[in-house]
Amino acid sequence: MISLYRPGTGILHRMPAGAKLLGLAIVALLVSLLPLGLIGTAVLLAVVSALYPLCGLGWRALALAWWRLRWLVLVLGGALWLFVSAEDAVQNTGRVVALILLAELITRTTRMGDLLDVLQRVLRPLRFIGVEPATAALAISLTIAMIPVLVGFAQQVRDAQRARGVRLGPRVALPLLVLTMKHADDVGDALAARGLAR
Numbered sequence: 001m002i003s004l005y006r007p008g009t010g011i012l013h014r015m016p017a018g019a020k021l022l023g024l025a026i027v028a029l030l031v032s033l034l035p036l037g038l039i040g041t042a043v044l045l046a047v048v049s050a051l052y053p054l055c056g057l058g059w060r061a062l063a064l065a066w067w068r069l070r071w072l073v074l075v076l077g078g079a080l081w082l083f084v085s086a087e088d089a090v091q092n093t094g095r096v097v098a099l100i101l102l103a104e105l106i107t108r109t110t111r112m113g114d115l116l117d118v119l120q121r122v123l124r125p126l127r128f129i130g131v132e133p134a135t136a137a138l139a140i141s142l143t144i145a146m147i148p149v150l151v152g153f154a155q156q157v158r159d160a161q162r163a164r165g166v167r168l169g170p171r172v173a174l175p176l177l178v179l180t181m182k183h184a185d186d187v188g189d190a191l192a193a194r195g196l197a198r
Contacts, residue, residue, distance in 0.1 A: 004107045004145060010056025012105065017114035018122075020106050024144075027102060031095050038087060041094035048098045051105055065104055068151045069097055071158055103147045115141040142187065153179045 007013075012020060036044060052062035073093055080089035119137030127133055157175045 004104070004149070005111050006057065006061075006108045008056040008109065010054070010109065012051070012055040012109040015109075016118075017110050018118040020110055021115070021118055021122075024102055024106055028099055031098060036091050036094070038090055041091050044098050045094055045101075048101045048105075051102075055105065055109060057105070057108060061108070065101055068155045069100060071154055072100075072151065073097060100147055100151065103144055104151075107145050107147075112141060112145070115144070149183065150176075150180060153183070 031044065034040075049062055049066075052065070053059055076096065077089045077093040080092055116134075116137050119140050120133045123131065123133040123136045126136065153176055157179065160175075
């Protein structure tokens with residue numbers, strides 16, 4: 001089972017999982033809807049980055065998180081810069097990076113069990129329309145946890161390509177897909193072993 005949780009005593013470690021999920025949802029909504037501008041994007045990224053050392057994860061964890069996102073920044077930012085505009089490239093890439101950093105921050109400071117408990121309580125009213133809260137909660141928590149996992153896979157593939165002297169390009173997609181599918185199989189096996197798969 002996926003487990004990116006790192007024990008600690010920082011602010012986010014002590015904060016209830018429900019408050020963190022609500023905060024992530026609010027930030028995602030605001031970041032998606034509000035026009036940030038270049039200064040707003042820079043402030044957003046600075047605030048999100050500052051949360052890592054403030055929450056006890058340290059500067060090394062922050063540096064690694066940014067390093068894992070370097071290809072996303074280059075590819076997404078470069079494409080937007082090329083096909084749209086420089087300002088849109090900075091703003092939209094900044095939005096995506098900030099939300100990924102926040103998702104990773106939450107997964108590293110929150111136990112999977114705590115996330116599942118909160119999501120099951122929130123989703124309980126959906127039982128009346130035929131949605132099983134436990135299954136939906138598990139799907140959402142796995143989705144949140146998968147974001148930094150996929151970023152890590154992309155880093156592994158790019159590092160392996162560079163080590164073999166392979167030119168960087170779209171060929172990253174196939175091994176990334178293979179790693180992702182294998183990971184999905186492993187997660188499925190873990191769920192089946194716990195009696196959660198159908």
